Amino acid sequence: MISPQAAQDREKISRQILGKGGDFPAYFKFYDDLARRNNDYHLTVSTSPCPLPVTNIDVLRAAKVITSNLSKTKKETEGQLRKDITSSSDSPDSRYHGNEPAAIGMAVEAMFMIDPAAKERHASDFRLGQHYRPSSWLPDETLASFVERIFPPSLVGSQEAVAAAAAAMEQGQHGALRARKLQKRLGARFRPTNNLAEHLLFDEQRNYLYIFHHVGFLKTQLARYEGGAVEALENIGLRESLEAGTLPPQLLVETLYSLQGVLFPSVDPASAQILDELIDKWRFDPECAEYDGMPQRSSNFRFIYWGERMAHLHQLMTRRPPRNKLERWFHSHSTEGNALLIALVALAISIVIGVVSIGLNIVQIWLTWMAWKYPSASSGGS
Template identity: 60%
Template sequence: MSPIPIQDRQKIRRHVLGQEGDFPAYFSFYSDLTQRHSDYHLTIDAPPALLPITSDTILLATNAVRSNVVKTKKEVDKCFRRLLASEPKLGYNEKAVRMAIQAMLMVDPDAKDCHAADFTLGDYRPLSWGSDETLVGFARRLFPLSLSISQEAARVAVEYRALRARKLQRRLGARFRPTNNMAEHLLFDERRNCLYLFHHVAFLKAHLSRYRAEQKPLDVSLEESLGRGTLPPQLLVETLYTLQAVLFPSIDPESAEILDELIDKRGFDPDCAEYEGYGLFQDPPPSFRFVYWGERLAHLHQLMSRRPPRNKLERWFHRHSTEGNALFIALLALAFTILVGIVSIALSCVQIWITWYTWKHAA
């Protein structure tokens, strides 16, 4: 993996992240992204010359995307070509817009093309940005709003601390895997027991800082957010909150230990373990709801509730979990009732025997 030039890093921080910092996980992803698409393409100028795609090309493509979020993919590409006309040193690359969206929004606009036609993961199917579809329309398909019932179920699961990493690991045998595509966050592969997590916390914090600096509310519209080159703050907050408050809270030593191991061995962003807090974004208000990740959180909670314990350790954990306590108390009450009934029957038998014995000897 070739290093990214310092000048390119500075441009990306300023243009995409809006904040200074190292961003090791993000730049590792960015380097891999450019390496995978480092093939050569013809420039739009005549005579044609072979030039590689550069960070300047990607950043120019982000400008085309930001200014055309309500236009189709075809129209965005045309705008990109027009911008390139004033930059003769930059070559046209049909993948530049795709790479710009991945670098800017951390979603894959061609995810469907990278999987088999019948690939599914639960209810999730990879989506691609259609040529006649606007970016806003595509983003709405990627991040549909949860139903109110799912939002409530997710809230209950979070308040009862049922989805901490240690519980998921013990109850479901969950293995945590990083993903660079935010649309795959909180997807659980039941066949492999893998929970995919969007781990780029430094990226989330940088984008949230841009909203906080302007004192923007959580409900900034999708169209306005994309025009800024980012995703809605509600979505960013939910993603950050699920990582640092739901799955790996600092007050849970075992879950925090799991996170440390993921950072060391699985390439998770080191910022995942930085809990410096973000004011409103650290502790959401009482009215806060998981309007984007509610269904996936509710699904995880359902899996935790219905999956039976598989060994002695899981049975012990089940008895000490929220759902397990309720079942344990119910079974204890039933056993106590049966015991009281047996004692009552025994006492009745003794009483009858005493009465009979007294009557027999009195006669």
């Protein structure tokens, strides 16, 4: 049971950041963890003077500063927030606040569900999936540039592979990438992520498929564009979306459809059962199983943001990766780079077998000749 003050704060956050009031348990579980992580960090880091903990007021103020100063860099945005705090009458200590960077970071995560300091939270050589490396919002970079960098609007990979995967998925209601088939074919184990940038990344070492599961967040963000055709959403630019406090609607639609239309469609009871287990065991957003707000895509709808990752999953399905040591050994010794070595080994084995066969034939002929030449010795021995 939350306190009346906490309930009021949640209502303010949901109305300003999510666009409408209401109960969003999965989102506020994430928000509470986010606040705890940031404030615990500041309590353990020794600075002088010590920065104050980030409050809900700080996060809401930072959200307004961010959307009103999109042309400014991260460093400039923090400076603007510091000015606003200094001149504000509700600041606990107008002489020094010190938590502007943390407040900006929390606001970005709360508004857009992306981690602006992801690179700092991992080792320098960390990699997830085929190409993904965590990125952070750089001090001399605008927010729009950062978002565009982690969500490139154009496909980086092979256009042919994406087109082939899309054509294959069109057959049978995207059946090629349903959760039950990914689980059976790849041994996929679905794991939740609160960072939208990690959506649909497949860790082939552990067979983890990371899924951004905050469907309630996606629906409330899309509700701001209610009445617009799905096809028209592709034309809404990044800056226009960020000014409204949302991500590009095309990205939101693709993410929602990849969850409810591709991985866990309601027409597939086996995949729906997997989703129910994920909600119970891994705390997936319960709204993942609510299909009423899923947009209906047309025949010319394109996966601009997630097309490459979906194509990669489709390629893995058509050529299942090795899942144990024996399969990995055969796989590593059957690539094009080892084809000549395998051919030479096979030739050597053939030569050895041939020499042995010739030797045995010679011995057999010699024994036959000796038996013919010395029949008495042969019969005497018997």
